[in-house]
Amino acid sequence: MPTRSGTARYEGLGKNGKGWTSTQSGVLNEQHYGFGTRFENEPGTNPEELIAAAHASCFTMALSFALAGAGYSDGTLETSAKVTIDKDGDGFTITKSALDLQATVPGISAEEFERIAREAKANCPVSKVLNAEITLTHNLSA
Template sequence: MLIKRSANAQWIGSGKAGKGTLTSPSGVLNETQYSFNTRFEDGIGTNPEELVGAAHAGCFSMQLAFNLQGAGFTADIIDTTSEVVLENGTITTINLTTSVKAEGLDQAKFEELVNHAKENCPISKLFNATITLQATLL
């Protein structure tokens, strides 16, 4: 199956003083503001690392849900945070933290399924960075 998705970034001005907007065909991003301030300081708007984090947390959670389903479990909840670390102009680390509640799931199977999701969700496969995982079975 081939799936293509897109988004548009428009930037006006210099790197530090300029500003931009992000738009996606779904409308989730609709001229969403981003700038030097939103990326490197505190400002109103988003930044690429935040968007990567959201994409990674969502992708990992969905992959884990499919892994659980394949193993005969259904999650009551999967709650995942992805912390993206930008250091000296490079994304060096992504720290995934997830909590999962699924009836009947034991710790050994849980660890197998979350590690598979970490290694195999499509967003994880994009990165040339260390990806850590801290997982809690509720």
């Protein structure tokens, strides 16, 4: 299996520092991040936003493959993830990733969809790496 990589550089320290992050694919290339992008509304990215995008995309792909494995060949899945970071003593902890799924899968029952979605949530690689509460809400359209 391939190994993927990302890099980060931070110049200066603490709130006064400025950071840049890049990905192997080049999707992110010297994208700005820092205190202002993480805890205020300054333009740029932050680790929680990146984890949210990774979790939403990983879960959605895992669910897509699980549904295909169950014999379904058509559908649309759209997931958003909201990652929560909370103060924890002297530091911070990511405490939750809330997945919200909008799905259309013709011919599937609500019960079967619920079972497959819960299994995909538990088994996607990003869910497995997170040490946080992971919730899933969904809306299935016929």
